[in-house]
Amino acid sequence: MTTLAISLVGDARPVRSDPSIKSAAMIAVAAALAMAGSSRAAGGSVLHALRGSHQYPHSYNEFAARGKKTKISEHKLMNARRRMTAEASTTGKQWLQAIRADSLPVHDATRIEHNGSCIAIFNLAGKFHATAGVCTHAHAFLSEGYIDGQTIECPLHQGLFHIPTGTPLSPPVTERLKTYETKVMDGYVHVLVEGGE
Template sequence: MTQWIKVARAEDIEEGDVQRCDAAGTCIAVFNVGGTFHATSDICTHAYAHLSDGYIDGETVECPLHQGLFHIPTGRAMSPPVTENLKTFATRLENGNVFAEIEIKEDR
């Protein structure tokens, strides 16, 4: 089951910046790319590093650990050593807040 979860205030993420947040137990990075908000997994798929600590250049983020590149809007792995794409999350802006659609695990 998915749910829309408030992950950030839009005014807190300047254009070209990123904010790390925890959404329902998932560590995500919320990027402001040219005024459009994107959300991806915050953890690099190559080795454990927070992409929110990485270098942002336009629509790409460089992992701070081994300098692999990801395309922010799609999560696509763009250069070695990364080969596995990032998980991305749909986003929407509502009343100045950024929401991400997150899968909620139900305990049974």
């Protein structure tokens, strides 16, 4: 039996290129050494030498690198969410996607409803402005009024407001209109509203 073990070890060199044959050789060598009374350490060293020549199709480092990339992407996403949450909690405001920018012609107006509030959106020479949608004097929708330059005339009592600032310009209106910051992003007009608005 000892002779058989020596023969197998001697034949280990040519079978290194074939993993299936090498696995059979590993089992035979371990059995032979155990029956011959060899120490566990000796058998382990032979098996370790045989295992070392085997090339696995995927290395551990490859899977580790994939996992690391996934973790980095998730980390960046979590940080972006934290920044958005922190900004919203600090300012108490949020950007509302209102209308498509190309849906409102120049020198025209429209209105939207958001959480019970009416907001008028104006296109003045390609620049978008937003104000409270109802006249401060009487209940009339300013989006139905007449636009002249940067002013809007209330359709009910013909009071004038300066659209960019909301300033009242002629009687009977005396109370300023609330205005909103706007921006165009991804083809949409966004309006900056209060968090609870």
